[in-house]
Amino acid sequence: MRTFFKGVLAHPITLVSFFLSALTYLIAVRYQRDPTISLVIALQPAMLGLLVEVLYEVLKAKRELMQSLDLFVTVNRSGRLRPFIERILSVCRDENIQAIPILPLRERVIGNLDWLTRNVEDLAYGHIRFDSANWFAVDTELVTSATTEILATSHADASSVWESTLGRNYWAINKDRIRKGVKCTRIFILSKSELQDRAKLEKILRIMEEQQACGVAVHVVEEHQISRDLWKDFAIIDGLVCSSTILTHDGEGAGVDICWRQSELSKVRGEFNLILRNAMPLDEYRQASLADTGSRAG
Secondary structure (H helix, E strand, O other): OHHHHHHHHOOHHHHHHHHHHHHHHHHHHHHOOOHHHHHHHHHHHHHHHHHHHHHHHHHHHHHHHHHHHHHHHHHHHOOOHHHHHHHHHHHOOHHHHHOOOOHHHHHHHHHHHHHHHHHHHHHOOOEEEEEHHHHHHHHHHHHHOOOOEEEEEEOOOHHHHHOOHHHHHHHHHHHHHHHOOOEEEEEEEEOHHHHHOHHHHHHHHHHHHHHHHOOOEEEEEEHHHOOHHHOOOEEEEOOOEEEEEEEOOOOOEEEEEEEOOHHHHHHHHHHHHHHHHHOEEHHHHHHHHHHHHHHHHO
16 A cells, blocks of 8 residues: 555656546536536546656656666776676676675675765765775875875874874885975874873974974964864875875774865865964974973973
8 A cells, every 4th residue: 555655646747637637527517517528627637647747757768768878888888897887787686685694794795885886976076985994005005106296284193193003104105205306295283182291292293303304394283273174184196186084973084085176176275275374384383382381381
C-alpha cells in the first residue's frame, strides 16, 4: 500500500488532473442532467493532465538518454576512463557486495565505494582529498615539485609535528627546495597553550630559528590576533596548487585536501595575506616577547 501511494505521489500532474476531473463531473452533473455529457466534460482535465505527464516523461527520458550517450561517447574516446569504468562495473555489482557475509565488513566496503565516488565527484570541482595515512606523503610530493615559491602556515602543535620523524623528513625536502632557489614564507600560528608553556614556546622558537637560518622567511602570529576561521595549516605551491589540512571536530588532523581551482587558490592566497598582515617577522617577535617577559618580571 505504501509503495502504491509513493507511485501516485510521484505523478502530481496526473493526480491534480484527476482531482479536477472529479470536481468537474460533480459540477456538470448538477447543471447538466445527461450523465454521459457530464462524463465527457469531466474527462477533459484528466486527458489533458495525462498528455502533459506523458510529454514531461518523454522529455525527461530524452534528456537522460542524451546524458547517457554523452557519457558513453566520453568513456569510449578516453583510453584512461574506459578500462577504469569497465573494472568498476564488473566489480561493484550489488550481488558481489551483498555476498559479503559479515555486515560490518560489507558496510566498510560500501563506505570505501562512497569515498571513491566522492573523490571522483571532487575532481569536477578542482580538488581531491587524501586520508591521514597519505597526508605527509602527498605534502612531500607537492613540496618536491615546487620550483618558485612556497607560502605556508603552521598551526598544529609545532614542536611535536616538526620534531617527529615525518616532520623532519618533510623539513629536509623543504631545505632541499630552498637550496635550489625556491622562496619559502611560513607563518607560525601559536596557540594559547603554547604561549602559556614557556618551555614549549622556546622549543618552537628554536624550530623557527632553524628554518629561518636555512632561508625561510618566518613570521609569527598568535591565535587571538586573527579570526578563528584563519587557524589553518596550508601550503600554496608555485601558486598552482594548495594543500590544506582537514581537521576533525576535536582539531585533530584527518587528512589533506588538495585544490588546483584558481578561484579557491585566490581565496586561500587572500587568507594567507590577511594572516601575514597580522603577523610579525620572527626577529621582531623575539624582541617583543623578551621585552614583554622583562616587563612582567619588573
